Amino acid sequence: xxxxxxxxxxxxxxxxxxxxxxxxxxxxxxxxxxxxxxxxxxxxxxxxxxxxxxxxxxxxxxxxxxxxxxxxxxxxxxxxxxxxxxxxxxxxxxxxxxxxxxxxxxxxxxxxxxxxxxxxxxxxxxxxxxxxxxxxxxxxxxxxxxxxxxxxxxxxxxxxxxxxxxxxxxxxxxxxxxxxxxxxxxxxxxxxxxxxxxxxxxxxxxxxxxxxxxxxxxxxxxxxxxxxxxxxxxxxxxxxxxx
Amino acid sequence: xxxxxxxxxxxxxxxxxxxxxxxxxxxxxxxxxxxxxxxxxxxxxxxxxxxxxxxxxxxxxxxxxxxxxxxxxxxxxxxxxxxxxxxxxxxxxxxxxxxxxxxxxxxxxxxxxxxxxxxxxxxxxxxxxxxxxxxxxxxxxxxxxxxxxxxxxxxxxxxxxxxxxxxxxxxxxxxxxxxxxxxxxxxxxxxxxxxxxxxxxxxxxxxxxxxxxxxxxxxxxxxxxxxxxxxxxxxxxxxxxxxxxxxxxxxxxxxxxxxxxxxxxxxxxxxxxxxxxxxxxxxxxxxxxxxxxxxxxxxxxxxxxxxxxx
Numbered sequence: 222x223x224x225x226x227x228x229x230x231x232x233x234x235x236x237x238x239x240x241x242x243x244x245x246x247x248x249x250x251x252x253x254x255x256x257x258x259x260x261x262x263x264x265x266x267x268x269x270x271x272x273x274x275x276x277x278x279x280x281x282x283x284x285x286x287x288x289x290x291x292x293x294x295x296x297x298x299x300x301x302x303x304x305x306x307x308x309x310x311x312x313x314x315x316x317x318x319x320x321x322x323x324x325x326x327x328x329x330x331x332x333x334x335x336x337x338x339x340x341x342x343x344x345x346x347x348x349x350x351x352x353x354x355x356x357x358x359x360x361x362x363x364x365x366x367x368x369x370x371x372x373x374x375x376x377x378x379x380x381x382x383x384x385x386x387x388x389x390x391x392x393x394x395x396x397x398x399x400x401x402x403x404x405x406x407x408x409x410x411x412x413x414x415x416x417x418x419x420x421x422x423x424x425x426x427x428x429x430x431x432x433x434x435x436x437x438x439x440x441x442x443x444x445x446x447x448x449x450x451x452x453x454x455x456x457x458x459x460x461x462x463x464x
Numbered sequence: 465x466x467x468x469x470x471x472x473x474x475x476x477x478x479x480x481x482x483x484x485x486x487x488x489x490x491x492x493x494x495x496x497x498x499x500x501x502x503x504x505x506x507x508x509x510x511x512x513x514x515x516x517x518x519x520x521x522x523x524x525x526x527x528x529x530x531x532x533x534x535x536x537x538x539x540x541x542x543x544x545x546x547x548x549x550x551x552x553x554x555x556x557x558x559x560x561x562x563x564x565x566x567x568x569x570x571x572x573x574x575x576x577x578x579x580x581x582x583x584x585x586x587x588x589x590x591x592x593x594x595x596x597x598x599x600x601x602x603x604x605x606x607x608x609x610x611x612x613x614x615x616x617x618x619x620x621x622x623x624x625x626x627x628x629x630x631x632x633x634x635x636x637x638x639x640x641x642x643x644x645x646x647x648x649x650x651x652x653x654x655x656x657x658x659x660x661x662x663x664x665x666x667x668x669x670x671x672x673x674x675x676x677x678x679x680x681x682x683x684x685x686x687x688x689x690x691x692x693x694x695x696x697x698x699x700x701x702x703x704x705x706x707x708x709x710x711x712x713x714x715x716x717x718x719x720x721x722x723x724x725x726x727x728x729x730x731x732x733x734x735x736x737x738x739x740x741x742x743x744x745x746x747x748x749x750x751x752x753x754x755x756x757x758x759x760x761x762x763x764x765x766x767x768x769x770x771x772x773x774x
Contacts, residue, residue, distance in 0.1 A: 293659050336643075
């Protein structure tokens with residue numbers, strides 16, 4: 222059974238179709254890259270899958286059960302968590318306090334374990350220990366991204382949606398950020414969907430790639446196969462085909 | 465009590481209890497009022513940590529006081545502890561109802577709605593002749609948990625107010641260290657993320673609103689017993705504004721800050737009124753300006769700076 226499934230999702234913002242009949246299914250324990258130009262509908266899909274936006278029509282299923290009408294909080298409790306393109310942190314709190322809040326909420330809602338142990342584990346796995354007592358508001362972008370993802374993982378999700386995990390991160394840091402994230406989530410069998418504009422990242426970390434264009438999926442398959450698709454090369458990668 | 469704040473609170477309580485034995489009557493009276501109002505500001509501090517400013521905390525201050533008045537005058541209760549507990553309970557019950565509505569509002573909308581509710585109570589009290597209308601009425605406690613005590617600002621009431629303030633501050637300190645307490649500043653920073661982490665922002669806001677109301681109700685009841693008189697002014701917007709004033713003056717750095725701010729406010733007001741009866745508000749305004757300009761995080765930041773100095 223698919224762990225996450227979209228069925229004929231439609232979402233319009235005025236004349237713009239951010240989702241125009243999107244359907245796909247994601248198998249458990251897979252890593253899927255979502256690519257597409259700005260406005261193609263990738264983040265809109267994440268927002269719909271996590272309850273922030275409701276589709277005009279269509280439905281989203283998690284482990285066979287519909288989650289479309291649920292609020293973000295309820296979807297988190299089911300097992301789907303997300304990170305954000307612009308990290309959503311508690312800027313006046315330290316890194317440790319950010320993790321204490323996220324782990325505390327997770328433990329309170331049945332994630333199990335001890336809060337302090339979870340925080341220590343997150344600090345180590347995401348290489349955040351050196352920043353533990355720094356305010357989140359003063360962190361470099363790469364560390365903010367890692368903290369944002371570490372907080373999302375605190376609820377021990379089965380599906381993790383990453384919205385542009387390397388945007389704003391320097392070219393030197395981007396693989397380090399992704400390696401740290403993958404080493405943290407893959408041993409737990411977490412299914413990962415990540416939105417990404419960097420095709421090197423997509424090719425290296427994605428097992429499957431979905432290419433979005435104007436609210437539709439124009440290619441779906443292995444990274445190499447999708448990135449060589451002429452439509453993807455023209456509309457997503459930006460390479461115009463020779464005429 | 466292992467942490468530093470808790471030890472400091474115990475020490476402060478001991479100093480208060482001993483000092484009360486030698487303080488003159490006027491100082492005892494001023495101290496009880498400061499402690500009572502400090503409890504209200506303590507609740508304000510919790511709301512401010514959650515990112516909310518209430519311009520209507522006078523509502524619960526008045527509810528606590530009127531609960532004392534009604535029990536004393538109508539039902540002939542005369543035990544201070546029982547009446548203060550009833551004041552806190554009455555405030556909690558009203559806060560549960562109003563908080564359910566207010567929990568969905570933020571920023572200026574929250575502030576204005578709290579103000580509106582307190583002014584509705586003010587209007588009801590002014591129009592209610594059974595509750596003394598604009599004149600209010602007198603209250604008089606004769607016992608404290610069965611122990612006889614003198615009326616008004618007695619040492620017994622002072623000791624009770626000190627213990628109540630200690631329990632309020634210590635309880636809030638413990639609460640702030642708990643998960644729910646930690647969520648408060650997280651809500652202030654980014655409530656969307658709190659929801660995405662799986663917590664109900666609405667429930668936490670409601671809980672903090674009720675806690676603030678309980679503290680305000682208890683504070684109002686204590687002040688009513690100390691002054692021996694209650695009137696609708698306790699629910700008027702200027703009273704609520706005074707609590708906001710003290711909260712900004714004190715800062716939100718510690719649970720002790722509201723009491724320090726409240727004591728300083730009462731002292732400045734008393735002295736200013738004595739030497740400048742027609743322009744005492746100007747002195748308070750100047751004090752506020754000075755704090756905003758030189759100590760934007762409030763008086764308590766003086767202690768934090770000192771601690772941070774190597």
